[in-house]
Amino acid sequence: MQERPLLVFDFDGVIVDGMAEYWWSSWHAAKSLAAEPHELSPEQVPELFRRLRPWIHHGWEMVLLAAELPGLDEASWVEGYEVQQHAALLRRGWAVDLLQGALDRARLQAVQQDRGAWLQLHRPFPGLARRLRSLDEEGFDWAVLTTKTEVFTAELLNAFELRPARLDGREAGPKPEVLLRLGQERPLRGFVEDRRSTLEAVLSTEGLQELPCYLVDWGYLKPADRQQLPPGIQLIDLDRLAKPLAQWS
Template sequence: MSERPLLVFDFDGVIVDGMAEYWWSSWHASCSLGADGSGLTSDVVPDAFRALRPWVHHGWEMVLLAAELPGLDLQHWINDYAGQQRRAMDLRGWQPDQLQSVLDHTRQEAVRSDRSAWLALHRPFPGLVERLQSLDGEGVDWAVLTTKSEAFTAELLESLTLKPWRLDGREAGAKPEVLRRLQSQRRVHSFIEDRRATLETVCTTPGLESLQCWLVRWGYLKPSDLIGLPPRIQLIDLIAFAKPLAHWQ
């Protein structure tokens, strides 16, 4: 077993900011379903869409948001996201599987027609690429654990000239279980994620008691995500992340 510490990173919202891609694909998907996209363009992410991204758990939800945006009351959605979502779906007569299928097709067509432009919609957060590339010099390995497909994530990482020690996509299973398997192979030092609920689940998973969890300030966070964090979940910002691992705090 290697003695080098291993850092495990989520991908979206930690290494890469996919907001431009989320909006581009969601807007095109909603328009293909007959939604009124007037006043909006695919290349400018609306503030309301950006603000509601932390509430999104599944891709299809973004298609609904894109369709609703022209008349959306942001505060109502923030106060009752699930309720507003149900009402909007019922009024439109849409189903989650239907929206997910259209979104997947939109993305597939974008990749087929102009792959390089599609990849360019995924932008690394400032300094992330250079920092990850520098970890080897500190004697630290790093891995990626994401809910994106492994093949697509691998292509994005390659486009950024990033080579993790290991990559696990959604096909590998739930994040806590993947982390448990990794713990049996390596000394996993930390898990770095932008979804508080995921970190809370990891913290309560047997076998992961020694794993340090970090919630990144630069990710897709709700204001409430920063309040009353459990002791094992610590916040980290880009300034602290740029420091050697021994100095993270």
């Protein structure tokens, strides 16, 4: 076992703000399924898409949302996201794989056609890149664990000159499982994520109950996510992130 402790970071909404890219790629993926929202420009992120982003867990959901967005009733999606999602899939006769495939292809095409322009649609959150690099001096390694595919994540990390000790993408499996595997290889110092339900799932996993979990307040959070956090989950802001790890809790 390697003794240098590992701090694990989610990618979207933690390291990188990819809102412009989510919308752009989702719009084009919807277009490839003949369902692009004509009324909306792929260059201009609609406020409603931005507001509903915290409910999204997997990339394919963004494609569905893009197709549904014109005329979408926000209140009923916020109230019953999965019910609305399921109803929309049924109505359109779409399967999850179809949507995920369309998104992956839209991204791949964008990267192949104009890599620079695609990369420009992503922005690391302020100070993140510097802070990640400085973890090394504190004696920690850091890793990325994301539901994005490994290839796109690696491309972006590379563009920002960020070199994690390890990268696990969608292909690696559910986050709690990957964390358990990582924990068998080396000591885990914490998990930094912007999705509260993912942190809750991690903390309810046998073997991960003691893992320090951090919910980033700069990410894609639902309005209620910051309130009444269970023990084991700490809300962390950019000021706190900049401090030595020992002072995070």
